[in-house]
Amino acid sequence: MMIILSISDIRKNFGGLTVLHGIDMELERGKLYQLIGPNGSGKTTLINVISGLLKPDSGKIVFEGNDITSKGLYDTFKTGLVRTWQVPQPFANLTTLENFLISSSNNSGESFLYAALKSKWRNDEEKITDEALEIMELVNLLSQKDTLSQNLSGGQQKLLELGRAMMSGVQMILMDEPIAGVNPTLAHEIFDKISKICKKQKITFLIVEHRLDIALQYADYIFAMNRGKIIAKGNPDDVIKHPEVIESYLGE
Numbered sequence: 230m231m232i233i234l235s236i237s238d239i240r241k242n243f244g245g246l247t248v249l250h251g252i253d254m255e256l257e258r259g260k261l262y263q264l265i266g267p268n269g270s271g272k273t274t275l276i277n278v279i280s281g282l283l284k285p286d287s288g289k290i291v292f293e294g295n296d297i298t299s300k301g302l303y304d305t306f307k308t309g310l311v312r313t314w315q316v317p318q319p320f321a322n323l324t325t326l327e328n329f330l331i332s333s334s335n336n337s338g339e340s341f342l343y344a345a346l347k348s349k350w351r352n353d354e355e356k357i358t359d360e361a362l363e364i365m366e367l368v369n370l371l372s373q374k375d376t377l378s379q380n381l382s383g384g385q386q387k388l389l390e391l392g393r394a395m396m397s398g399v400q401m402i403l404m405d406e407p408i409a410g411v412n413p414t415l416a417h418e419i420f421d422k423i424s425k426i427c428k429k430q431k432i433t434f435l436i437v438e439h440r441l442d443i444a445l446q447y448a449d450y451i452f453a454m455n456r457g458k459i460i461a462k463g464n465p466d467d468v469i470k471h472p473e474v475i476e477s478y479l480g481e
């Protein structure tokens with residue numbers, strides 16, 4: 230068993246309101262985890278804390294053996310743990326390929342823009358382009374490589390976001406409702422891709438999702454929350470039958 234992320238006794242208050250009441254979780258590399266629970270149970274707050282957007286009031290977060298509890302968003306991102314919307318919105322007037330290229334953290338920084346004639350830049354560009362093409366194939370966007378991102382469908386834009394998150398040697402991806410507003414066929418396609426990427430690339434996913442009818446069939450493991458606590462965890466079939474989970478949704 231290879232633990233990639235371990236969080237212990239995470240607590241978070243907003244003013245007088247306690248939103249996370251001591252969360253413990255252990256996630257293994259290369260698995261697809263889903264975080265479910267009724268509205269207001271603390272799911273988004275939890276992934277905001279893990280991603281470094283919010284600091285917990287207490288507790289510890291260890292990612293790949295390093296304590297990242299007090300790291301902010303950018304430093305957490307640099308460790309290989311990314312929340313998808315940390316990836317900037319796609320540039321509507323750039324093609325799919327160009328959008329991938331500017332997402333890479335492996336280019337030479339500013340010189341990527343200004344040092345077009347230098348060989349370092351050319352080497353970087355070649356490497357990054359190869360990586361971009363590989364990932365584009367994984368997320369089914371290779372045929373759209375020269376399409377302006379504004380002309381991609383809603384579902385393709387989600388795949389673009391997923392692919393761009395993968396452009397930085399990412400080890401783990403946090404997503405908040407990746408299939409919100411997407412039709413069922415595309416929603417299945419997106420989860421199918423996520424699931425394949427998870428298994429093939431050994432990238433770990435923690436996904437907040439409301440559409441349980443679609444999402445649960447792709448999960449390896451579920452954490453169910455209610456009122457700031459993990460009330461059940463385990464395989465999807467067991468968790469969804471757990472009396473406290475059923476009750477929490479009925480009370481919504």
Ligand SMILES: Nc1ncnc2c1ncn2[C@@H]1O[C@H](COP(=O)(O)OP(=O)(O)OP(=O)(O)O)[C@@H](O)[C@H]1O
Nearest residue numbers: 243244246248266267268269270271272273274275
């Ligand atoms: N910045 C904030 N300031 C004050 N209260 C907040 C803040 N962010 C979230 N909350 C409160 O924390 C609680 C948990 O919210 P959170 O968004 O984490 O839940 P959620 O499970 O993601 O809900 P949903 O499924 O509706 O997105 C809610 O009561 C919410 O109103």
